Amino acid sequence: GAVVSQHPSWVICKSGTSVKIECRSLDFQATTMFWYRQFPKQSLMLMATSNEGSKATYEQGVEKDKFLINHASLTLSTLTVTSAHPEDSSFYICSAREEGGPGPQHFGDGTRLSIL
């Protein structure tokens, strides 16, 4: 089946540090990838939709300059949390869809980000 690899799985760093999270589709090409944030005991909050070779589409209220997304190839998207602060601590999950249609999304295992 389609596999999405997300790395790292856990990050602890100091306030002010920038953190990069990678999301790779291992056995399929993903023209579209999605970045979500999940708070404890809550649903997924879509942050942005990442399209290969073009700028990401951010959801309302998500700071573009804070959460930099790059989708440089059909198998890799990255999310960089710039100058992270404790309020950015969260569980970040990426997903990818194999095709442009309404197929299921395939999710990475998430990244637990803790900012001290």
Next chain:
Amino acid sequence: AQSVAQPEDQVNVAEGNPLTVKCTYSVSGNPYLFWYVQYPNRGLQFLLKYITGDNLVKGSYGFEAEFNKSQTSFHLKKPSALVSDSALYFCAVSAYTGGFKTIFGAGTRLFVKA
């Protein structure tokens, strides 16, 4: 605008009993419906989908879901629950609005007691 509701925060069921996790949706046009499961500190795993065709959809791990257009529902079911089914379940709906956008429900936590 599309939306999806999971009216129960939590469902408790005894092992061996049938389980149902409810989901209703609202969408313009044809709905594309999905169920995902999330285990602690993990991403979501795809269980099953309804795109078109037979209203009863069978998926992974013995789960199934029934698409009911008149009630705009897509409830997740399993005839006999296992303790290992305990997890967080998300219903999701996609619709075409210039592209396919997926909306997730709030999630329902399933507890299966031995």
